[in-house]
Amino acid sequence: MTTKDAKLTKKDFTSDREVRWCPGCGDYAILATVQTLLADLEARPEKTVFVSGIGCSSRFPYYMDTYGFHSIHGRAPTLATGLAIARPDLDIWIVTGDGDGLSIGGNHLMHILRRNVNVNILLFNNEIYGLTKGQYSPTSPMGSVHKSTPMGSLDRPINPVSLALGAEATYVARSIDTDRKHLSEVLRGAYEHHGSSFVEIYQNCNIFNDGAFAAVREPGQRDQNQIRLTAGEPITFGPEGERAVVAEADGSMRIVPTEEAGDRVVVHDPTRPEPTTAFALSRLAPSPTGPTPIGVFRSVDRPVYDDELRQQVEAAREQHGEGDLVELLESGNVWDVL
């Protein structure tokens, strides 16, 4: 049991349940980062709720010593929306995956983002169905050879960041499971953002899809390929900053040697009201096998659905007074029988 005065530690956010992800799974790193971060943020366990769907990532709530709800496949955003409307005092986190959030639950993801419900969404992207033992997912590259696609997958993968930006999500970021510092920063931003925060986390499934994110995750490659987005900074990358992102006349973006870029280098501004530039950035890397932006793509303020819904309730009370049941039942035509 926690008390309000004590300084909390990671332990206060760690449940007594044995963690049962496969040894070596990227989920362990994310769990540890989240537990530590919440303590650092001085979040309250009793005010924190983790809601998940189905999949490996969706076991996450069981390992947090907070309130939690392990719901059904794809539907975590729906439960979280109802809870957010009912309870403005809570910090609500959704943990989902590429299958849960983008396939069976893609519809709900779009709607929670467009509404800008006050929740933080962590989408663990491992480009594979892990819990059902290795079928391709909506983020798997075309031609992926897995159990259900022995001749290669045919469907074009979706880019989760592009999708979120297309739904005009107000906070959109990407990070990597094992990059604790970067992930913490991005999640801190999500926590502090009022409205829907969407964070795609590249998460390695070492059993069914090992090395999917090697280009941006492994030492030796990541320095070449991580395009770290920093607000207010020109977007350059590489060990010596030797490559740069420039905008083309058609609105798309392109990578060029920094020395050729001159003053055309895009200066990152996640607060631009229109998601267009952020979207163009997200298209730089259709899949994370080469140079890939990580960090905060977009962070803007927009009215929050659940706030506005509650404001309508208050406005109705101001207009009509607190509801009176007798008055309601007698509204319209009444007559008395003696």
Add this chain to the structure above:
Amino acid sequence: MSDSSTTERERIQLSSAVVRFAGDSGDGMQLTGDRFTTQTALAGNDLATLPDFPAEIRAPAGTLAGVSSFQLHFSDQDIHTPGDAPDVLIAMNPAALQKHLSALKPGGIVIVNTDAFTDRNLQKAGYDESPLHDGTMTDYQLHEVPITDLTLRALERHITEGQLNKKEAERCKNMLALGLVSWMYSRPITETEDWLETKFSAKPQIADANVTALRAGWNYGDTTEAFAFTYEVKPAQLSPGRYRNITGNQAMAYGLVAASVRSGLPLFYGSYPITPASDILHELAKLKHFGVATYQAEDEIAAIGSVIGAAFGGNLAVTASSGPGIALKTEAMGLAMITELPLVVIDVQRGGPSTGLPTKTEQSDLFQVLFGRNGEAPLPVVAASSPADCFDAAIEAARIALTYRTPVVLLSDGYLANSAEPWRLPAIDDLPALSEDFSFTTEPNLPDGGFAPYLRDEETLARPWALPGTPGLEHRLGGIEKETETGHISYDPANHHAQTEMRYARLERIGQQLPPLEVVDPSGEAEVLVIGWGSTEGPMQAACHDLRVRGRKVAQVHLRHLSPLHPDLAEMLRSYRVVVCPENNMGQLAMLLRARTLVDVKTYDRVTGQPFGSTELAEVIEHLGWGEQA
């Protein structure tokens, strides 16, 4: 319009009357029926209505598919049905006549709008020649009234002064018809005049045109010699009290608000629009000042998901749909069942299967809500039996949900949803005090200071309801099988069996704590029992009444609770020689009763999208109850 302007004409006293307005979807028949209903309620009659309209918003004009009708039964007696055969049919076009004439009582009155009987319209209605003069109408009292023309003449000034065009003027013809029928039945029209002026306050010229047409209709009846009689149905001797008219969907919305007030919990209503449930959402959206949050979700699944989230957060959480939407909610209902959260799932049933008959009534979702979930997922199911009863049924559903911490299915149907009846308003203090049926858990429930979210109350077998935000009671819920008491994930075989039994035991506990079954048997000697559930109550009551008048000793029981069944039910059924169960499905309750009681329940099943008629049921009960003896 005052009575003093009425010329002397014989006024015939009637005990009851059944009037049916029928016309094209665009003719405003539902509105006309609603207005006539309100006027009739204010005249103090008991009444019941049956709106019947196509699923298409605007089917091709003049076709049979586009006919919309509204039937009203009103009486100086206590009545239970919208009436079997109409005494009066108002047919605004040939298609309306074609579709509804056969329902009329022999010798009944037909008022037709002759202006609509054009060759083109006759053809669309399937008439080779006009039925008005080919002998078709011989058995009826036909009144040919040029309703459109009269309307245009009445509004001539409005048209010439440019206040409205001819098309707009024609649209007032339903008010002319209403004025005429109001005159026939001595119904004051002042209330409708006021209503029109309020409704069209932003367009006073439209209000004025409608009022003018309404009065013209009255005056037409009053001044022409076409109608020899007027009729009067005296006020009914209803129980003392204050009354209003109410439809099922409106009563449902009010019942949910009452449950919110009486439980002290904010009402959260998440739903996705679907016929015939949407009006509950519309009603509740107007009642935000009661602290009601209405959420129009992106789909049926999101609607119930939001409700589960709101219930977890401590709200009185409700979703509603019809059969197709309930099918989509199925998996989430299972989740709510295993996580034992209190919520109400309303199924306003319509004709099925699949998209079925969206605007018609049926009782065929009983098995769906009882059994339509994966695994052993028993849920309480309650049913409303009349439009006004939707109010009480909503409160009862909320009571069970809150007391036992379970999703509860509440069944209504398309007939209840849209039909109206007078409702004696309850005293608020007499409504169940739902706040006494539950409390939020705020303290640890284990000796070591820990919290076990599935440690049950001994009396109700309900688990604790501990809300997020409560320090020290942090816990995780989910759809995976739970360990007894701790609620931790458990794959233990014996635990799964024990938990399944527990979920049935909790359901049975609800039944054990119900008040006794109420059987209506004035004779106390009946050997034939009629049993039913839902909207068939009215026709069954009326049928039993008719049979008793004819000397038959018949008992009636109507089930509020379909799951669990009342523990005394089996013994009760066994005490009758014959048990008859009429349903608007293919025998679902009957099959359940047979399985649970081993009583050979006789069935009468009909799925036409229309409620039973009382005459029809009386014949059926007579035949099944006594036919073989005779």
